[in-house]
Amino acid sequence: MAHPHLELTARPRRNRRTPAIRDMVRETELSPAHFVLPLFVHRGPDEAIDSMPGVNRWSVEGLVGEVGRAADLGVQAVVLFEAAPDDLKTPTGDEAWNPDGLIPQTIGAIKSAHPDTVVMTDVALDPYNSDGHDGIVAPDGTIVNDETVDVLCRQSLTHADAGADIVAPSDMMDGRVGAIRETLDHHGHTEVGICAYTAKYASAFFGPFRGALDSAPRSGDKKTYQMDPGNSREALREMELDIAEGADMVMVKPAGPYLDVVRRFAEVSVVPVAAYQVSGEYLMVKAAAASGWLDEQAIITETLTGIRRAGADVILTYFATQAAELLS
Ligand code: PBG
Numbered sequence: 001m002a003h004p005h006l007e008l009t010a011r012p013r014r015n016r017r018t019p020a021i022r023d024m025v026r027e028t029e030l031s032p033a034h035f036v037l038p039l040f041v042h043r044g045p046d047e048a049i050d051s052m053p054g055v056n057r058w059s060v061e062g063l064v065g066e067v068g069r070a071a072d073l074g075v076q077a078v079v080l081f082e083a084a085p086d087d088l089k090t091p092t093g094d095e096a097w098n099p100d101g102l103i104p105q106t107i108g109a110i111k112s113a114h115p116d117t118v119v120m121t122d123v124a125l126d127p128y129n130s131d132g133h134d135g136i137v138a139p140d141g142t143i144v145n146d147e148t149v150d151v152l153c154r155q156s157l158t159h160a161d162a163g164a165d166i167v168a169p170s171d172m173m174d175g176r177v178g179a180i181r182e183t184l185d186h187h188g189h190t191e192v193g194i195c196a197y198t199a200k201y202a203s204a205f206f207g208p209f210r211g212a213l214d215s216a217p218r219s220g221d222k223k224t225y226q227m228d229p230g231n232s233r234e235a236l237r238e239m240e241l242d243i244a245e246g247a248d249m250v251m252v253k254p255a256g257p258y259l260d261v262v263r264r265f266a267e268v269s270v271v272p273v274a275a276y277q278v279s280g281e282y283l284m285v286k287a288a289a290a291s292g293w294l295d296e297q298a299i300i301t302e303t304l305t306g307i308r309r310a311g312a313d314v315i316l317t318y319f320a321t322q323a324a325e326l327l328s
Pocket of ligand 1: 122123125126206210280
């Protein structure tokens with residue numbers, strides 16, 4: 001057979017020919033420095049979470065050990081969530097700002113064992129709210145905005161007092177970033193940052209997380225405060241507001257199904273962009289891998305690369321430690 005020869009000047013495959021050439025021209029690299037590991041703490045022994053295989057609810061001591069294992073692999077940031085017992089849950093979620101609560105204790109324990117690890121905390125009422133909502137629920141079922149913001153400010157201050165580096169309001173109330181900034185500054189915490197959950201969608205991908213915290217709404221859904229999955233222009237509006245109010249980072253959540261929003265943020269944001277690969281995204285990979293249908297390690301790397309390529313500087317992911325191990 002004769003050698004057919006196309007008259008091509010551009011042959012993109014030349015840049016894919018060898019591993020060394022591919023490594024040389026790759027635009028997006030993964031590094032554990034960009035990962036944030038979400039961790040769950042509770043009053044009790046370390047235990048597996050049924051709805052999230054491979055993820056634990058930790059005692060304070062167990063959690064500090066996990067922070068150390070992550071740090072050894074280059075994961076230098078964690079975000080904390082508390083699974084609170086029912087008897088600590090009230091309609092106004094006051095446990096959220098208890099200075100002797102479990103989150104302040106955990107922050108202190110991490111900071112004394114691993115002072116260089118960046119400690120982020122989740123700011124919202126759902127772990128402590130007997131209604132399972134991120135804000136206070138009025139008798140008519142409305143999630144009240146301004147009263148909630150007041151409690152979120154107290155919660156943020158409690159976390160900052162305990163030594164948190166960055167507070168991350170995940171509640172989607174209007175005006176909370178500005179109010180939290182003012183509260184922190186007023187109390188001398190000018191160096192404590194705010195990572196705003198800016199475009200947080202009303203997503204079914206949060207299901208396994210709510211199982212981990214037993215924090216599902218007791219009635220209704222979160223659609224009056226979390227964003228409609230059909231919208232992205234509105235995400236830009238939230239972004240402008242959060243940055244104007246003093247956010248140091250803006251987050252898109254979930255990540256995988258909203259990469260277009262990550263990209264829109266990355267194109268215009270003047271602050272770093274974070275994306276949260278949430279519990280449902282984690283679980284899909286774990287479930288498919290457990291049944292032998294997908295190659296877990298390859299999928300982890302590919303999903304995280306996709307999120308970075310879309311424009312995220314920071315990725316919150318339950319795979320942080322596992323991915324760091326794969327990269328080492
Ligand atoms: C609560 C909060 C949620 C998540 C992070 N903070 C759940 C929710 O809003 O219902 C979800 C994280 C995940 O699914 O991994 N404010």
